[in-house]
Amino acid sequence: MKYQMLCRPAATAIRFHLDQGEGITCEVGAMIAMSSGLTVNTTSKSRGGAGGIIKGIKRMFSGESFFLNHFTAQQANQSLLIGPAMMGDCVHHTLSGGTMIVQGTSWLASTGNIEIDTTWQGFTSALFSGESMFWVKCSGLGELFLSSYGAIYPIQVQGEYTVDTGHIVAFEDTLQFRIGKAGKSLIGSFLGGEGLVCKFQGQGTLYCQSHNPPSFGQLLGPKLKPR
Amino acid sequence: MEVEIRNRPSFANLLVNMQAGERIIAEADAMASMSSTIEMSTRWNGGVFSAIARRYLGSESMFVNEFTTASAGHIVLTQPFPGDMACVELQGNTIFLQPGAFIACETGIHLGLGWAGWKSYIAGEGLFRLKLSGRGRVWFGAYGAIFTREIQNEYIVDTGHLVAYEPTIGISIGLAGGIFSSFFGGEGLVTRVRGPGKIYMQSRSFDGLAAWTNSYLY
Numbered sequence: 553m554k555y556q557m558l559c560r561p562a563a564t565a566i567r568f569h570l571d572q573g574e575g576i577t578c579e580v581g582a583m584i585a586m587s588s589g590l591t592v593n594t595t596s597k598s599r600g601g602a603g604g605i606i607k608g609i610k611r612m613f614s615g616e617s618f619f620l621n622h623f624t625a626q627q628a629n630q631s632l633l634i635g636p637a638m639m640g641d642c643v644h645h646t647l648s649g650g651t652m653i654v655q656g657t658s659w660l661a662s663t664g665n666i667e668i669d670t671t672w673q674g675f676t677s678a679l680f681s682g683e684s685m686f687w688v689k690c691s692g693l694g695e696l697f698l699s700s701y702g703a704i705y706p707i708q709v710q711g712e713y714t715v716d717t718g719h720i721v722a723f724e725d726t727l728q729f730r731i732g733k734a735g736k737s738l739i740g741s742f743l744g745g746e747g748l749v750c751k752f753q754g755q756g757t758l759y760c761q762s763h764n765p766p767s768f769g770q771l772l773g774p775k776l777k778p779r
Numbered sequence: 780m781e782v783e784i785r786n787r788p789s790f791a792n793l794l795v796n797m798q799a800g801e802r803i804i805a806e807a808d809a810m811a812s813m814s815s816t817i818e819m820s821t822r823w824n825g826g827v828f829s830a831i832a833r834r835y836l837g838s839e840s841m842f843v844n845e846f847t848t849a850s851a852g853h854i855v856l857t858q859p860f861p862g863d864m865a866c867v868e869l870q871g872n873t874i875f876l877q878p879g880a881f882i883a884c885e886t887g888i889h890l891g892l893g894w895a896g897w898k899s900y901i902a903g904e905g906l907f908r909l910k911l912s913g914r915g916r917v918w919f920g921a922y923g924a925i926f927t928r929e930i931q932n933e934y935i936v937d938t939g940h941l942v943a944y945e946p947t948i949g950i951s952i953g954l955a956g957g958i959f960s961s962f963f964g965g966e967g968l969v970t971r972v973r974g975p976g977k978i979y980m981q982s983r984s985f986d987g988l989a990a991w992t993n994s995y996l997y
Contacts, residue, residue: 562789712815775989
């Protein structure tokens with residue numbers, strides 16, 4: 553399987569080249585176009601994985617869909633074009649047995665043997681991280697494709713790193729974060745508009761998004777007519 | 780201090796690489812992420828009174844954040860809307876920014892508020908404008924891509940598209956064409972800018988987005 557990222561970062565799409573027997577699992581609605589030699593199988597299970605209805609319901613809590621679409625090439629030399637619903641960037645991460653914790657709605661596609669599950673990162677994370685209450689947990693072996701509003705940039709965390717709330721896309725589970733204040737004083741942090749931030753610790757890859765939808769919404773919202 | 784504008788023009792953001800002792804001032808809530816070696820402190824945007832004036836009259840934040848480091852590190856600064864960013868280096872001169880455009884500046888820059896006038900208000904640009912003067916670099920952002928133009932005589936910009944301009948620029952309001960084409964041609968009022976000087980324009984208007992979104996809401 554080969555892939556190519558197109559039109560980054562504003563209107564990103566991913567083009568896959570698949571040979572016979574190769575497959576990709578995608579978020580529902582991600583497919584833009586595909587060759588006729590691909591079949592689609594819609595289930596609530598991960599490819600070759602266990603779980604069913606319960607996994608699907610759990611996934612809905614994290615903002616993903618109940619169903620997953622499994623695309624499989626029945627012939628050689630097939631292509632599949634996918635993209636997220638919102639304008640924004642996509643990134644690729646190779647999982648080799650590790651686990652990636654992904655913000656709800658950012659999981660786009662995965663290949664190989666990756667289990668898509670839901671996880672809970674604790675009360676403070678649920679309430680203050682600016683992300684959904686539940687997170688998507690991707691673990692196993694294969695290629696992972698994530699999407700987000702804004703441009704996505706990777707950070708190799710070694711020790712400590714600070715991310716503003718609402719800017720986390722995904723992080724390896726070798727990292728932990730706690731909610732802290734942005735500056736030295738708590739009052740200053742709030743007056744300065746940064747308020748609470750997520751402070752990561754450990755060693756691993758972290759993906760951040762350059763823009764966040766709530767800030768955009770706060771500007772646009774007051775200009776919209778009341779409904 | 781090395782500053783790179785990344786992901787232009789749709790999702791521009793600033794990557795600021797800082798060495799020991801360097802400082803940068805950023806708009807409130809502009810920080811997306813930063814190294815743990817960076818210290819953030821919050822202070823009044825100018826003096827107390829000018830900060831309050833800027834908040835309530837200029838739609839800017841009352842506070843700004845100052846970032847510094849004792850060793851080295853980086854910060855990523857961003858803006859709320861998708862669009863481009865630009866950098867201007869001031870050498871004792873002044874530049875006017877529309878409310879909301881300011882992102883960051885070096886410490887040699889003074890942030891002030893200037894009266895823009897009713898003409899500017901009617902043009903959809905706000906009664907007040909941010910006045911930056913001093914020595915150092917200034918970064919500002921826009922909704923959409925940024926175009927620059929050196930104006931010699933007169934130039935016409937649609938309302939809501941002017942982002943920044945030099946103080947030698949004069950602004951007045953006019954009709955785009957005759958009465959009929961002005962109101963049925965979708966342009967309505969336009970801003971007439973008079974040179975000499977440089978102006979920065981944005982390729983999209985935020986009020987245009989709001990109007991378009993409103994037309995789909997029931």
